[in-house]
Amino acid sequence: MPELAQHQDLVVTRAAGFADLAEQVSARVVEHIDRVLRQHEFCTVALTGGSTPAATYRSLSAADLPWDRIHVLQTDDHIVADSETGPSWSVIERDLLHRCAVPVANRHPMPVRTGPGLASAVRRYDMQIRSLLRGQSPDVVVLGLGEDGHTASIFDGDPSALTADRVVVTTAPYHGVTRMTLTLPTLARGGLRVVLACGTAKAAAVAGLLGEGAPRTSAVAGILRGGGMLFVDDAAMSVADAATG
Numbered sequence: 001m002p003e004l005a006q007h008q009d010l011v012v013t014r015a016a017g018f019a020d021l022a023e024q025v026s027a028r029v030v031e032h033i034d035r036v037l038r039q040h041e042f043c044t045v046a047l048t049g050g051s052t053p054a055a056t057y058r059s060l061s062a063a064d065l066p067w068d069r070i071h072v073l074q075t076d077d078h079i080v081a082d083s084e085t086g087p088s089w090s091v092i093e094r095d096l097l098h099r100c101a102v103p104v105a106n107r108h109p110m111p112v113r114t115g116p117g118l119a120s121a122v123r124r125y126d127m128q129i130r131s132l133l134r135g136q137s138p139d140v141v142v143l144g145l146g147e148d149g150h151t152a153s154i155f156d157g158d159p160s161a162l163t164a165d166r167v168v169v170t171t172a173p174y175h176g177v178t179r180m181t182l183t184l185p186t187l188a189r190g191g192l193r194v195v196l197a198c199g200t201a202k203a204a205a206v207a208g209l210l211g212e213g214a215p216r217t218s219a220v221a222g223i224l225r226g227g228g229m230l231f232v233d234d235a236a237m238s239v240a241d242a243a244t245g
């Protein structure tokens with residue numbers, strides 16, 4: 001059974017392991033999508049890449065949802081060579097889109113291919129997503145947590161994603177790779193905001209987020225503030241547990 005706790009202004013849900021956590025996250029996302037679709041024509045879902053959410057996406061793909069009323073976009077991705085697919089979009093395709101019936105027109109991969117057209121492609125994409133969201137934020141935002149505490153592609157010391165003037169931007173290179181990301185204000189106003197952290201590699205970042213260790217990036221704290229949900233497994237809580245005895 002998951003353990004639920006209110007920590008300051010975010011909700012922490014804890015499970016013993018990865019698979020259990022994926023089921024919990026998926027159930028929460030489905031519940032929220034159902035609620036949105038009872039009131040609106042369609043629901044917008046922004047998904048991250050990385051290894052952590054893959055099981056959640058597989059579980060989500062088995063849900064009995066009206067997929068033609070769901071739009072899938074990305075929280076962030078890497079800029080790649082001209083012929084490649086962004087690694088984060090590949091995860092979303094492999095673990096969700098190849099397993100359920102989201103129409104092609106409802107799939108919104110970031111235009112991450114490098115080249116002279118990149119800047120104008122990002123501006124066009126920004127306008128498309130802005131129009132899709134009708135000036136709002138995604139109904140559902142699913143994020144991971146980097147070992148250094150970053151979320152989406154919002155990194156300490158890089159102000160690119162802090163602007164309120166854009167929905168999507170490219171970032172400064174991070175470990176040599178330029179990223180594309182939804183901006184912090186866009187993510188922070190999402191309907192259901194979920195951050196997943198599994199494994200001991202994330203334990204220091206989780207402790208920092210929960211205020212039990214050195215402060216880490218404020219982006220994830222800002223996104224979760226006011227009722228966002230942090231889903232963790234026991235391993236990711238090991239440093240926070242040790243700090244609180």
Ligand SMILES: O=C1O[C@H](COP(=O)(O)O)[C@@H](O)[C@H](O)[C@H]1O
Nearest residue numbers: 048050051052144145146152153
């Ligand atoms: O660099 C990134 O990593 C995080 C975490 O990835 P994971 O493989 O450990 O789950 C990811 O959420 C983020 O989008 C990406 O920028």
